[in-house]
Amino acid sequence: MSKKFALIGAAGYIAPRHMAAIKDTGNELVAALDKNDSVGIIDSFFPDADFFTEFERFDRHIDKLRRANNGHAVDYVSICSPNYLHDSHMRFALRSGADAICEKPLVLNPWNIDGLQEIEKDTGRKVNTILQLRLHPSIIALREKVLAEQKNTKHEVDLTYITSRGHWYMQSWKGDIDKSGGIATNIGVHFYDMLHFIFGELQENVVNYSDDTMASGYLEYQNARVRWFLSVDYKYVPESAKAKGLRTYRSITVDGEEIEFSGGFTDLHTRSYEQILKGEGFGLEENRVAIETVTAIRDSAPIGLKGNYHPFLNR
Structure with missing residues (x-):
């Protein structure tokens, strides 16, 4: 029997x-919410879904469906809203008698997890999250290789992620x-989860540099030493990629070997929903x-360069 979904953050x-994952798994989107009304994409998946631009009316509709007692x-409730609203929207889902499916980052601070666990106990409902890199075949294979070593081998890891954003971003x-x-x-939060998933317990977290558009640092895990660099600034994209x-x-x-996982992303949300x-x-x-x-990175981020790590100069 198909399940009924609501979605917050439809734009x-x-x-x-x-939306694709809900459809691909044979389920139905019955209601969606976003303060912005540029949501014509819904027609490609669930044209009959009710749509709201005001949370109060959406809340009332979800409550009416719950009280109708007719299936x-x-x-x-799938949650795609801005990061700082995730906590509130998951609470809404649980208190509405539904399970939550929340995009990353789940919350902004670890103590929000504690509060949500209390609400799970109170309501008997569950929070699920999208950690799709844990389902990527290349990541699973690397984790299995690391676990098979059965020893605290410290692998040398370099992580670089640059996803250019325009002036709108700031x-x-x-x-x-x-x-x-x-x-x-x-x-970066899904990459930090991936690193923990593969290499085990986090032992050290050092921030070298952080500003509005880029950050770099060092993480040490049970089985890896990781140098990382993140940016939304196009100037850091390598010339070979720009070409x-x-x-x-x-x-x-x-350990100097590139892990290929640029492909295989297209169906990971659907696989997440299946799980x-x-x-x-x-x-x-x-x-x-x-x-x-990420909370420790945010709290300890220096203003200005603290180290000399750069993803291209240091390779």
Whole structure:
């Protein structure tokens, strides 16, 4: 029997992947919310879904469906809203009698996880999150290789992620650290989760540099020493990538060997939904290390260069 979904943040960049995942898994989107009304993409997936631009009317509609007691209650609320609203919207989902499926970052601070765990206990509902890199075949293979070593081998890892953004970025909520959590949280949190997933316990976290558009630092895990660099500034994209017309550059090397995972992303949201619908989704606790990591980066970020690591000069 198909499940009924509601979606918060329908105009967001990532929302179409959630709509596709709902459809691909044979389920139904019955209601969507966004303060912006540029949501024609819904017609490609669920043209009959009810749409709201005001939370209060959306809240009332979800409550009416729940109280109708005729099989129309929402089973899941998918959350694609700005980062700082995730906590509130997950609370809304749980208190509405639905499970939550939340985009990353789950929350901005680790103590929000504790509060959500209390609400899970109170309501009997569950928070699920999208940690899609844990489902990527290349990442799974690397993790299995590291685990098979059965010893605390310290691999040397370099992580570079540059995803160019235009002038709009700093004018949006993403450019406000109180709303996005800063660049490490906004574009890096899934990579920090991936590193923890592969290499184990986090042992050290050093920030070398941080500003509005780039950050770099050092992380040490049980099985790896990691130098990382993140940016939304096009000038850091390598010339070789620019020559191909690319505005995004992603690279992970382990002991000097490039890990190829640029492909295989297209269906990871659908695979995430499949896991969730089977009761095997990633929950609150799986997010804790990554959220602690980005919180520490945000709290300790220096203004100005502290080290001399640069992803291209130091290779």
